Amino acid sequence: MNEVWFMENIFERVEVLVLKNRSLSFWLFVTPTLLALGLVVFVPFIYGFIFSFTDWNGLRATQFLGMEHYINLFQDREFLNSIWFTIKFAVVSIILVNVIGLGLALLVTQKMKSSNILRTVFFMPNLIGGLILGFIWQFIFISAFDSVGSLLGIEWLQGWLSTTGTGFWGLVILNTWQYGGYIMIIYIAYLEGVPGELIEAAEIDGANPFQRFWNVTFPLIAPAFTISLFLTLSNAFKLYDQNLALTGGGPYNSTQMVAMDIYNTAFSDYNMAYAQAKAVIFFILVAAVALTQVYYNKKREVDL
Amino acid sequence: MRNKSFLSKIFIMFVLSGILIVAGCSSNDGGDSGATSDQTVVDVFQFKVEFKDQFENLVAQYQEENPDIKINVQTVGGGNDYAASLKSSFAAGNEPDIFNVGGPTEVEEYREYLTDLSDTGAAEAALEGTLSGVTDGDEILGLPYSQEGYGYIYNKEIFNQAGINAEELTTYEALEEAFATLDSQKEELGLDAVIALPAKELWVMGNHLANTYIASDFNDDILEAYEAGTIPFSKSDELQRMLDLQNEYSVQPVLSLDYSQQVEQLFSTGKVALIQQGNWIYPTVEQMDADFAENGIGMIPIPVDGLEGHLPVGVPQYWVVNSNADDATQQAAKDFLDWMYTSDAGKELVLNEFKFIPAYEGYDTEQISDPLSQDVYKHASEGNTIGWVFMASPVGWQEDSLAVGMQRYLSGDITWEQVIEQSRADWENSRK
Numbered sequence: 001m002n003e004v005w006f007m008e009n010i011f012e013r014v015e016v017l018v019l020k021n022r023s024l025s026f027w028l029f030v031t032p033t034l035l036a037l038g039l040v041v042f043v044p045f046i047y048g049f050i051f052s053f054t055d056w057n058g059l060r061a062t063q064f065l066g067m068e069h070y071i072n073l074f075q076d077r078e079f080l081n082s083i084w085f086t087i088k089f090a091v092v093s094i095i096l097v098n099v100i101g102l103g104l105a106l107l108v109t110q111k112m113k114s115s116n117i118l119r120t121v122f123f124m125p126n127l128i129g130g131l132i133l134g135f136i137w138q139f140i141f142i143s144a145f146d147s148v149g150s151l152l153g154i155e156w157l158q159g160w161l162s163t164t165g166t167g168f169w170g171l172v173i174l175n176t177w178q179y180g181g182y183i184m185i186i187y188i189a190y191l192e193g194v195p196g197e198l199i200e201a202a203e204i205d206g207a208n209p210f211q212r213f214w215n216v217t218f219p220l221i222a223p224a225f226t227i228s229l230f231l232t233l234s235n236a237f238k239l240y241d242q243n244l245a246l247t248g249g250g251p252y253n254s255t256q257m258v259a260m261d262i263y264n265t266a267f268s269d270y271n272m273a274y275a276q277a278k279a280v281i282f283f284i285l286v287a288a289v290a291l292t293q294v295y296y297n298k299k300r301e302v303d304l
Numbered sequence: 305m306r307n308k309s310f311l312s313k314i315f316i317m318f319v320l321s322g323i324l325i326v327a328g329c330s331s332n333d334g335g336d337s338g339a340t341s342d343q344t345v346v347d348v349f350q351f352k353v354e355f356k357d358q359f360e361n362l363v364a365q366y367q368e369e370n371p372d373i374k375i376n377v378q379t380v381g382g383g384n385d386y387a388a389s390l391k392s393s394f395a396a397g398n399e400p401d402i403f404n405v406g407g408p409t410e411v412e413e414y415r416e417y418l419t420d421l422s423d424t425g426a427a428e429a430a431l432e433g434t435l436s437g438v439t440d441g442d443e444i445l446g447l448p449y450s451q452e453g454y455g456y457i458y459n460k461e462i463f464n465q466a467g468i469n470a471e472e473l474t475t476y477e478a479l480e481e482a483f484a485t486l487d488s489q490k491e492e493l494g495l496d497a498v499i500a501l502p503a504k505e506l507w508v509m510g511n512h513l514a515n516t517y518i519a520s521d522f523n524d525d526i527l528e529a530y531e532a533g534t535i536p537f538s539k540s541d542e543l544q545r546m547l548d549l550q551n552e553y554s555v556q557p558v559l560s561l562d563y564s565q566q567v568e569q570l571f572s573t574g575k576v577a578l579i580q581q582g583n584w585i586y587p588t589v590e591q592m593d594a595d596f597a598e599n600g601i602g603m604i605p606i607p608v609d610g611l612e613g614h615l616p617v618g619v620p621q622y623w624v625v626n627s628n629a630d631d632a633t634q635q636a637a638k639d640f641l642d643w644m645y646t647s648d649a650g651k652e653l654v655l656n657e658f659k660f661i662p663a664y665e666g667y668d669t670e671q672i673s674d675p676l677s678q679d680v681y682k683h684a685s686e687g688n689t690i691g692w693v694f695m696a697s698p699v700g701w702q703e704d705s706l707a708v709g710m711q712r713y714l715s716g717d718i719t720w721e722q723v724i725e726q727s728r729a730d731w732e733n734s735r736k
Contacts, residue, residue, distance in 0.1 A: 057413065058391040142560055162557035163715065250504050251559040252711035253704070267388040269700040270413065 052276035058266075061273070069277035078253060079278060082261040083285070089171060089257065090236035096176045097232045098225075101183030106213075108184070109191045119188070122181035130178070134245020137174045141166070141246075167247045167255035174242055179235065183228045190224035191217070226297035230290060237286045258282050343374040344636045349393065349400035350379055351386035351621065352449070354587065358657040362650070366643060373636050401629045402637050404449075404621045407437045407695030408530040411445055418445040419627040424638050426645040429664040431684075434619050437526045437695055446622030447641055450660035453617040453680030453689075454512050454582030455605045462486070462493050462577045470604050474612040476545065483553045486577050496575040501554035502566040503714055509547070510707025513580060515694040516606045516616055517543040524691030535731045537724050542609060544720045550580065551714055559715060568592055580606065583661065583676035590674075603679040611690065615683035618692025619663055698734035705730040 052069060054061035073079055104122050108115040125133065141160040149157030160166040194217055202212045240259040243249070249256035249264075256264070262282065266275035350359070356379045363375045378400070380389045387410075390403055394417070405411055411418065421427050422444040427435070430448060438446035458470050466486050473479045486498045502508050517539040522529040537543075551558055555570060567585050570576045572592035583603070590597040605615040625637045644650040645664050654660050655667060661677045661684070662669070669685070672678050683689055694702050709723035718726075 059394055059413070142565075159557040160560070162559035248504065250506075250711065251715055252708045252717070264700075264704075267391075269704065270387070271699075 048276050049280055051273055052280050054273055056273040056276070057270060058272040065273075069274050070281070072274070073277055073281060078256075079258075079261055081254070082256050082258050083282075085168070085255065086237060086239075086257045089168065089175075089239070090233060093172050093175045093179075093236050094229065094232045096172060097179045097183055098228055100176055100180040101228065102187050104180060104184040105187030105191055109188060119184075122184055124181065125178045126182040128178075130241035131245045133174060133178055134242045137170065137177075138246050141170050161247055162251060164251065164254040167251070170246055171239075171243065171255065174246055175236065175239065178242070179232060183232060186228050186231075187221065187224050190221040194220045222297070222301045226294060226301060229297060230294055233293060234286065234290055237282075237289075343372055344632050345374045345376065346402060346633055346637050346640060347400045348375060348377045349390060349403040350377065350623075351404050353379055354584075355658050358653070361657065362644060362653045365649065365653070366640060369649075370639075373640070375640065399626055399628055401626050401633050402641070403624060403626065405438070405446055405624050406621055408526060409696065409699050411438055411440070414624070415440075415445075417624075417626050417628060419625040419634055419638075421445065421447060421625060421638065421641075425642045426664065429646055429666060431663050431665060433691075434663045437619065438622050438624075439527075446624045447645065448619040448663035449621045449623065450619070450654075450658070451617055451663045451680065451684055452582055452584060452620050452661065453603070453615050453683065454580070455603045455615050455679075456578050457571070457581050457585065457601055457603050457676065458578035459571070459574060459576075460600050460602055462495070462574065465489075465493055466577075470602060473604055474607055476542070476549075476607045476609065479607050480549060483549065487553055493577070494574060495577060496570065497555040498553035498577050499550055499555075500561060500566040500570045500576045500579050501550040501558045502561045502563055503551075503558035503711055504560055504562045505566075506703035506707035506711075508563070508566075508580065509710045510702040510705075511694045512582070512616070513547065513550075513606070514543060514702065514706055514710075515692060516608055516690060517546070519616065519690045519693045520608075520611065522691075522693050524689070524693065526691060526693055526696045529693040530696035533732065533735045535728055537728060539608070540720075540724050546606065547710060547714075559711060572596065583674070583680050586659075586674045586676050598675070601675060603676050605683070605688075608690070613683075614688045614690045615680065616690040616692060617680055617684045618695065698731055701727070701731055701734065 051061060053064060053066060055063050055065055104118075108118050108122070112118075128136075138161065145157045145160050149155065161170050198216055198220075199212055202216050207215065238259055239257055240263070243255070243257050243260050247255040249260055253261075258278070259282075262275050262278045265271045265278060348363075352359070356377075359379075360377055363377055367373060367375060380386050386404070390400075393400065399417070405414060405418075420443040422442065424447070426447050427444045431451075434448045434451065435444055435446075438444060456473075460470075463470050466482075466489055468482045468485060473482055483498050486493065486495065489495075490497070518535065518537065521536045521538055522532060555561060555576065566576075566579055567581060567588055571579045571581075571585075572589050574596075586597060589601065593600075603615070605613055608614065623641055625634055625641075627634070629637065645654065645662075646666070651662075651667055654662060655671050656673065659673060659677070661672060661681050669681055672681055706723070706727045709718070709727055712718045713720055713723050
């Protein structure tokens with residue numbers, strides 16, 4: 001739950017860091033982390049940015065190419081395809097993960113005997129590594145689906161992952177299954193924080209269950225949306241291991257997401273600098289989407 | 305006052321950073337795993353996971369005989385991961401003394417780090433043609449691991465039952481007829497299909513199948529392919545014909561069929577009669593069914609018009625020595641490689657423990673243990689081979705251009721002419 005805490009507090013922290021004069025002990029504690037972060041995140045990032053303007057091949061850079069890589073990027077069909085595929089995937093899976101996560105959360109916060117067990121069960125997929133999950137689901141899609149399909153004569157269950165469409169939905173299903181439970185935990189935390197007397201008051205005023213949810217609970221758990229949307233968004237964009245294990249980008253690289261395209265450019269085509277340029281564009285894209293999203297949700301939280 | 309506290313902050317920051325850095329460095333001691341000062345240390349960075357244990361045994365034996373040499377072995381598996389880790393260890397200045405390269409493309413990339421190995425005994429003993437990918441003028445920059453070959457690996461029992469003699473399938477027409485025969489008897493033979501075409505694996509189509517039909521464009525010569533500005537595709541019709549044949553008689557859908565399904569689930573269990581693979585599948589089949597592996601399988605060439613009975617044989621990987629290492633280390637590295645491939649003890653291990661098809665002279669080839677390797681060796685020693693020119697195509701071309709095009713063709717997305725056109729354009733583009 002670290003990420004949740006982090007997201008919730010990051011804005012306040014940044015404000016504090018920038019605006020207030022801090023004591024010696026503050027710097028004492030913050031310096032080692034800041035330094036470590038700088039060395040492993042900021043410095044490589046800046047290096048990468050610089051390399052994207054050269055012909056760096058991983059070992060040496062001999063000339064400065066300026067914007068050449070960036071110009072080529074926008075004519076690279078493969079890269080544009082992978083961006084488009086990733087965006088489609090992100091939109092669909094963000095909606096599904098959040099709807100299902102919220103649905104599960106509502107389910108397990110009802111007064112049921114089995115709710116604790118259910119919470120554990122729903123959260124469980126998240127504890128399995130992405131690669132393993134990918135291979136398990138590959139088996140389900142290819143073998144299990146096919147057996148059921150040929151047994152019952154259902155055609156659309158056969159030949160999964162061999163077309164772009166089934167590859168896409170395979171990835172969406174896998175991702176939703178894995179993250180639904182994680183997002184559920186976040187919603188549960190906020191749902192349990194909704195004061196009972198407000199619901200009760202609404203009930204006395206004659207609000208039906210849907211009105212109670214839509215007009216009372218929903219606005220009160222708005223911060224949960226900010227966090228969940230941010231998490232699912234960045235997760236959907238950066239997905240790599242599930243992609244690699246489930247479809248490997250196939251057929252014909254049509255289910256290849258941006259992260260995988262970048263990796264392949266760098267490590268199977270040895271085009272390091274070009275891959276860096278792709279990574280920079282990818283970074284800008286993800287950062288822009290994520291920040292806009294957080295900004296609007298924060299604003300909306302206040303409005304509500 | 306304000307200034308003073310600011311300075312003290314800075315001071316503390318530096319002290320802390322200093323502590324961090326010192327702490328970070330001190331844990332680096334003993335990284336060379338206990339080498340004593342009078343030992344020469346050779347760091348080996350190699351990629352073949354399958355023989356990691358056997359290789360470490362060989363190293364242990366060598367160290368016993370040569371107590372003044374200390375060899376550290378690091379193994380990182382599988383094509384892409386190896387290339388990536390090798391590159392990052394070079395970038396980090398943590399260069400290995402012995403490492404692996406795949407062919408001319410990687411030789412060029414690491415050219416300045418490669419030592420001339422022509423003075424080693426192993427280079428002299430290397431079989432003709434096995435060094436062509438790593439020769440630069442008079443210099444020999446790498447030593448071959450082994451030889452490997454691929455073709456159609458068939459299930460002897462099923463072929464017998466269907467009354468087909470595999471040795472006679474030297475032409476496309478004969479093969480097509482055999483496929484039809486097998487297909488008509490699927491029920492009796494207990495087959496899901498005649499063949500399993502793992503179209504998901506780009507390398508099976510783009511590297512191996514395609515190579516069979518493009519090698520003659522470059523006279524089977526790796527270096528010629530490496531320098532070629534374009535690719536003629538003079539046998540593209542034959543390639544299309546063979547791909548169509550495999551697809552027609554394969555377990556469907558081919559586009560999600562992978563290597564492990566092909567070899568383990570389908571071939572080892574007798575659900576398909578034959579597959580297009582190489583001698584490297586032997587250990588896998590052996591694990592599934594030792595008896596079947598030993599007695600039940602054989603390899604025949606993929607039929608090519610005019611090249612009947614020729615099997616594609618090549619060197620999968622080369623050993624190279626880092627020229628940045630100091631002279632003593634370089635010499636120790638060369639001695640070690642020589643010992644591995646030319647001493648009696650080394651040969652014994654290479655043949656019986658590594659189960660390699662030797663790429664060097666002076667081996668007792670009677671001892672090659674598995675039937676697939678024997679088939680490959682037989683073709684290699686008779687000179688009935690097709691070169692592995694795919695080792696010299698532009699980086700990534702075989703898989704990302706040709707094989708992806710073939711996948712599109714199989715899914716009905718584009719025509720065969722478009723596959724050829726696009727692949728040729730990609731080749732020309734990267735050789736400009």
